[in-house]
Amino acid sequence: MFTKILIANRGEIACRIIRTCRQFGIRTVAVYSDADAKAQHVKQADEAIHVGGSIPSESYLCGDKIIEAAKKTGAQAIHPGYGFLSENADFAEAVEAAGIRFIGPKANSMRKMGSKAGAKDLMSTHGVPVVPGYTGENQEPAYLFQEADRIQYPLMIKAAHGGGGKGMRIVRSSGEFLANLESCQREAKNAFGRDRVLLEKYIEQPRHIEIQVFADSHGNTIHLNERECSAQRRYQKVIEESPSPFLTGERRKQMGDAAVQAAKAIDYVNAGTVEFIVGADGDFYFMEINTRLQVEHPVTEMVTGLDLVEWQLRVASGEKLPLVQSEIQTKGHAIEVRLYAEDPEKNFLPGSGRLEKLHLPAPSKNVRIDAGVVEGDTVSIFYDPMIAKLIVWDEDRPRALAQLQ
Numbered sequence: 001m002f003t004k005i006l007i008a009n010r011g012e013i014a015c016r017i018i019r020t021c022r023q024f025g026i027r028t029v030a031v032y033s034d035a036d037a038k039a040q041h042v043k044q045a046d047e048a049i050h051v052g053g054s055i056p057s058e059s060y061l062c063g064d065k066i067i068e069a070a071k072k073t074g075a076q077a078i079h080p081g082y083g084f085l086s087e088n089a090d091f092a093e094a095v096e097a098a099g100i101r102f103i104g105p106k107a108n109s110m111r112k113m114g115s116k117a118g119a120k121d122l123m124s125t126h127g128v129p130v131v132p133g134y135t136g137e138n139q140e141p142a143y144l145f146q147e148a149d150r151i152q153y154p155l156m157i158k159a160a161h162g163g164g165g166k167g168m169r170i171v172r173s174s175g176e177f178l179a180n181l182e183s184c185q186r187e188a189k190n191a192f193g194r195d196r197v198l199l200e201k202y203i204e205q206p207r208h209i210e211i212q213v214f215a216d217s218h219g220n221t222i223h224l225n226e227r228e229c230s231a232q233r234r235y236q237k238v239i240e241e242s243p244s245p246f247l248t249g250e251r252r253k254q255m256g257d258a259a260v261q262a263a264k265a266i267d268y269v270n271a272g273t274v275e276f277i278v279g280a281d282g283d284f285y286f287m288e289i290n291t292r293l294q295v296e297h298p299v300t301e302m303v304t305g306l307d308l309v310e311w312q313l314r315v316a317s318g319e320k321l322p323l324v325q326s327e328i329q330t331k332g333h334a335i336e337v338r339l340y341a342e343d344p345e346k347n348f349l350p351g352s353g354r355l356e357k358l359h360l361p362a363p364s365k366n367v368r369i370d371a372g373v374v375e376g377d378t379v380s381i382f383y384d385p386m387i388a389k390l391i392v393w394d395e396d397r398p399r400a401l402a403q404l405q
């Protein structure tokens with residue numbers, strides 16, 4: 001096991017990783033920007049290194065400076081958290097090239113999941129079900145229009161290199177196709193620098209159900225059941241729970257098997273999430289693999305009683321997975337909500353400023369709070385305005401909902 005690691009992140013996830021490290025006597029190095037000089041993750045870590053200006057491109061996205069900080073402090077590994085550099089294959093490669101362990105998958109696995117179109121193509125060749133559609137290179141509007149007619153309506157146009165819920169259009173009839181294609185391509189070009197799109201059948205009343213997978217470097221790959229993330233705003237998750245109230249035991253097993261197959265298809269190592277879209281009839285289709293720890297990982301921890309960051313550290317240091325598939329058990333029901341600084345009078349635009357009052361419930365066996373701030377801290381304009389995650393657990397869903405309320 002490592003004795004010292006660097007955390008290339010901030011906020012609640014940096015604090016959460018520090019918590020596990022403490023428990024195992026692993027020393028932690030934080031990195032921080034100008035705006036974060038007094039942030040909780042800086043206070044909680046054993047050491048902290050200033051890496052640059054407040055804008056992420058001057059600090060948390062500067063791979064070179066972060067690797068430099070790891071070398072200087074003698075950190076043996078880097079945990080990227082989520083967001084920032086966590087899914088950046090070049091960074092993962094540069095870390096390993098510097099003789100430091102990257103706590104996550106290999107760069108090559110990440111690259112295979114870099115484009116939505118490439119990921120879908122790869123998965124379908126490995127027998128993982130994908131949403132029927134068009135993922136080809138020909139991007140001529142007239143050709144795409146023809147493909148759309150073949151797929152039939154309603155359908156979705158998606159930016160092939162998209163993410164974060166951006167660059168997606170639902171098209172309900174052929175008369176609306178070309179206008180939507182043009183606006184989707186424009187948005188994709190602006191947000192992701194590339195305007196390539198893919199088309200896929202629109203799944204009515206879609207459910208977003210994802211499977212947590214874990215693999216070690218000894219060839220073992222397992223899953224830790226599902227999280228249901230269907231409650232979304234602007235295609236982004238706001239409430240997540242486990243187990244899914246929709247899945248039968250049989251469907252859970254099929255999806256778990258498909259997720260393990262998907263992970264194996266890209267030689268996956270460490271924690272990952274295989275996202276599926278599920279139709280009202282229960283048919284499920286692969287959407288993407290998130291090659292990192294997810295924001296919503298605590299619901300899995302609450303129902304399995306496992307510490308996923310501990311597993312990430314063990315696997316990255318070369319150990320085998322602590323459990324085999326048949327030993328994974330879940331108990332009760334967990335729900336997570338994300339608490340944001342937003343202005344409801346301005347259409348929920350991100351808010352910023354000093355947290356004058358912040359009262360959070362006391363942690364217990366039923367209540368978990370993952371926060372990166374305390375009362376008196378400032379939510380800055382530079383980063384995600386999430387204040388904390390509230391996660392509750394109880395014996396069943398109605399009781400968990402009551403805890404949440």
Ligand code: ADP
Binds near residue numbers: 162200201207208
């Ligand atoms: P992003 O990478 O931007 O988060 P995803 O491809 O993961 O985008 O999709 C985000 C959400 O959009 C999904 O969770 C789902 O709610 C909805 N969605 C995506 N694809 C489809 C589809 N084919 N049919 C219906 N809804 C979809």
